[in-house]
Amino acid sequence: MSETLTPAQLAAKHGLSVSGARPSVPAYVRQLWDRRHFILAFSSAKLAAQYSQARLGQLWQVATPLLNAAVYFMIFGLILGAGRGMPKDVYIPFLVTGVFVFTFTQSSVMSGVRAISGNLGLVRALHFPRAALPLSFCLQQLQQLLYSMIVLFLVVVGFGSYPDLSWALILPVLALQFCFNSGLAMILARAGAHTPDLAQLMPFVMRTWMYASGVMFSIPVFLADKPQWIANVLQWNPAALYMDLMRFALIEGYGAENLPDHVWAVAGGWAVLVALGGFLFFWQAEEKYGRG
Template structure:
């Protein structure tokens, strides 16, 4: 279109746009556009996550390999670290404070080592989850993939690390007279339930850590308090025998204590069912389902916000 101005020149004007007056939402609908990084439906999100399963596994293995790559002992630190912690706790709580409370030494030492290894599994999953998004912003901003891949892969990394360390845990248990029997088969469902719980908790902490990176500085204190309240170094029923029963029940029902006690029951002769709370497997399954499903949905709801800002 053209028109002549008062000075004789010709001005060319563009024809009116067919999209003139349409809002951004109307334009997107008209041309089939979608928001970049928009959150998919929950079912679609699960499908995308399953499609990335090979990436999740490879990423967890790479992280595990790189974790101690600068140390001379390399992957042996996966075993040495919890063993050193167990030795320190045995000296402080078993020798100085006598937290074993009459528990035979051949029971107490495997009891303590199992507790340290199993609690470390949860502790490491939480700490890795806190930094899963905030510590990998370059990856999050550069590539499009379901962000849940990161906390899930970190939880899987901690599971692989625990399985590597289980060889030493088995050796300690056998050295103190608890030999393999049918009860050791319970290790598999106990670890499976704990992994589901840890993964859900890692997803929750990943979302929280993405919003508040300083949470990574606070969590060591929270985890230390949780460890002392979970009976890693002492038997909750024995230590709290003179206290109101509800206190011992609350501490025993917390998930960290539940999964430690299931592993101890499975592996240690002399640690019988009288040391377990009622309906222990139902409680363990309930914690696993609650956190795995709840944590996944909680993380998914903020999918489009990760890496922004």
């Protein structure tokens, strides 16, 4: 009487493997690298299509954060006096830089949370490392920020901050922020894949984060009468760190005294911790995306 084999034993006997099984971390990294051209092309295509139905087209990439900055200046700068302690030629570049840099993180998070749930057809139709999706969306937002920074440079120069050696810090700041954004996008992509309602909650979370990060005001000035640890906590949050480092790089009147202690070490620590943690967290559920 022949022995009855289980499905797993039959698969092993005939050399079959689980479709979509999670690879090891090194193999997964190699798969992502092999598909780097797809990631770049996908992000560029998404960027080109983003405003394809609008009359002004790609100009909205710059106009949207600039209009946001104008609204915030009218409400917070003129009416509420959020720029106290700073001359106008510093506050306006301070505000515009904050809006542009925070928008980079905000857009990466919002696109990341829908990276899997909003692309189920692609996920189910093709075999590729799913981390390519949140990474491509973050790359799309980085490209959009680079276009926007042309206007940011004009604003900064228009208010008297001219290019000097400190502008070389822009590249490491953007590199750290991109790593942080990518890790956070992967965390939220996994969470959003299993909890679609998270996409409805995130706008409220991001708005709260924006107000707590000093986009429109100087945290040390506004919290001068509060316990020092409160200002420290707010200044050491990653969104505030990357904004302040970019302001320090670009704005002549925004000196090192406005930065928290050990700012580069903390900013780098956030980037490494969230990037690696987010990647591993996302990788652990690789075989579950698009199923169920």
